[in-house]
Amino acid sequence: xxxxxxxxxxxxEVWIDEDARDExxxxxxxxxxxxxxxxxxxxxxxxxxxxxxxxxxxRHGKRILRLIRHxxxxxxxxxxxxxxxxxxxxxxxIGQGCPMDCRYCALQAYFNRPxxxxxxxxxxxxxxxxxxxxxxxxxxxxxxxxxxxDSLALDPITDLASKLVHFFCxxxxxxxxxxxxxxxxxxxxxxxxxxxVVLSFSMNxxxxxxxxxxxxxxxxxxxxxxxxxxxxGYLLGFHFDPIIPFPGWEQGYGRTIDRIFRAVDPxxxxxxxxxxxxxxxxxxxxxxxxFGPLPYFHDGFVRGLDGKQRLPAQxxxxxxxxxxxxxxxxxxxxxxxxxxxxxxxxKRALDMKIGKDQDLIEYLDQAMRDG
Ligand code: SF4
Numbered sequence: 001x002x003x004x005x006x007x008x009x010x011x012x013e014v015w016i017d018e019d020a021r022d023e024x025x026x027x028x029x030x031x032x033x034x035x036x037x038x039x040x041x042x043x044x045x046x047x048x049x050x051x052x053x054x055x056x057x058x059r060h061g062k063r064i065l066r067l068i069r070h071x072x073x074x075x076x077x078x079x080x081x082x083x084x085x086x087x088x089x090x091x092x093x094i095g096q097g098c099p100m101d102c103r104y105c106a107l108q109a110y111f112n113r114p115x116x117x118x119x120x121x122x123x124x125x126x127x128x129x130x131x132x133x134x135x136x137x138x139x140x141x142x143x144x145x146x147x148x149x150d151s152l153a154l155d156p157i158t159d160l161a162s163k164l165v166h167f168f169c170x171x172x173x174x175x176x177x178x179x180x181x182x183x184x185x186x187x188x189x190x191x192x193x194x195x196x197v198v199l200s201f202s203m204n205x206x207x208x209x210x211x212x213x214x215x216x217x218x219x220x221x222x223x224x225x226x227x228x229x230x231x232x233g234y235l236l237g238f239h240f241d242p243i244i245p246f247p248g249w250e251q252g253y254g255r256t257i258d259r260i261f262r263a264v265d266p267x268x269x270x271x272x273x274x275x276x277x278x279x280x281x282x283x284x285x286x287x288x289x290x291f292g293p294l295p296y297f298h299d300g301f302v303r304g305l306d307g308k309q310r311l312p313a314q315x316x317x318x319x320x321x322x323x324x325x326x327x328x329x330x331x332x333x334x335x336x337x338x339x340x341x342x343x344x345x346x347k348r349a350l351d352m353k354i355g356k357d358q359d360l361i362e363y364l365d366q367a368m369r370d371g
Pocket of ligand 1: 097098099100101102104105106107148149150181213216
């Protein structure tokens with residue numbers, strides 16, 4: 001056992017890229033992981049070559065932290081597609097990979113880089129952000145960390161979220177969304193987010209959370225974290241994604257929705273998103289190899305224009321309707337949104353006229369303006 005200095009996920013090794021050695025964050029991380037094996041230079045390269053030859057590099061890679069400099073843009077638009085209405089979210093890349101191991105996780109199919117990567121050039125990250133906000137000063141920038149990672153999973157080691165909250169609480173035209181399945185909110189509770197930070201939690205039916213979301217905090221702990229954060233002035237978001245239509249899904253998801261509204265004040269919820277399981281075909285095989293066959297990756301899914309497998313629209317509409325109604329019985333004004341759906345589905349599922357990206361962008365921006 002290592003890592004008594006922090007309470008996060010266990011890390012066995014830290015691999016440091018040559019040009020990442022002198023970054024202050026590298027030093028901070030090493031201080032928080034005093035008993036880890038550290039590899040640099042050729043040693044790290046050799047270890048990587050060995051890792052990718054293992055039978056499940058992904059699993060072992062979840063205990064290896066790679067410290068690197070990010071070279072490309074730190075802020076990028078969320079990869080929407082033209083067939084779907086896009087929410088205009090921008091992604092702040094803080095790293096990639098996740099120490100949790102949800103069986104349905106899409107990252108399994110996307111990455112041939114099995115270790116957990118942390119971008120340690122934080123000054124450049126903040127410069128990139130600053131630049132993004134000043135070159136486009138008239139729009140509201142909704143920015144989220146955690147597209148290719150969980151926003152807080154490595155935070156006990158990196159302490160990055162506090163730095164970001166500190167940065168965002170001073171901005172006029174931007175908001176930060178921190179999206180997680182952990183309850184690592186403690187360091188954030190002493191900061192004043194000044195209405196600029198949404199802490200959001202990925203939620204699921206209890207059946208899915210406890211069986212499929214390996215390593216994630218229990219729903220109870222996620223909700224406790226949400227309630228604590230709300231008391232300290234954070235806005236909240238909840239994401240039901242992926243919604244998995246297992247037998248009993250309606251009761252399962254319904255119960256989780258009820259729990260949310262028992263735990264927190266609906267006034268402070270910026271949004272609740274709904275997204276039904278969709279996957280690239282390879283994911284089914286990759287997950288099968290790692291976990292055995294998963295019943296929810298079945299043949300009822302059809303290939304969409306973007307190459308992803310989805311349930312037929314009629315079935316998706318039914319599911320969204322049920323969950324949307326359940327949310328609205330608790331709080332009719334809750335801002336619900338669908339992830340990557342067409343205007344037709346929006347209309348049928350939620351009776352909302354969201355015809356183009358700009359409609360959805362304004363709908364969600366409003367959450368931050370009201371806040
Ligand atoms: S928490 Fe998210 S990123 Fe991490 S394993 Fe689960 S689905 Fe993947």
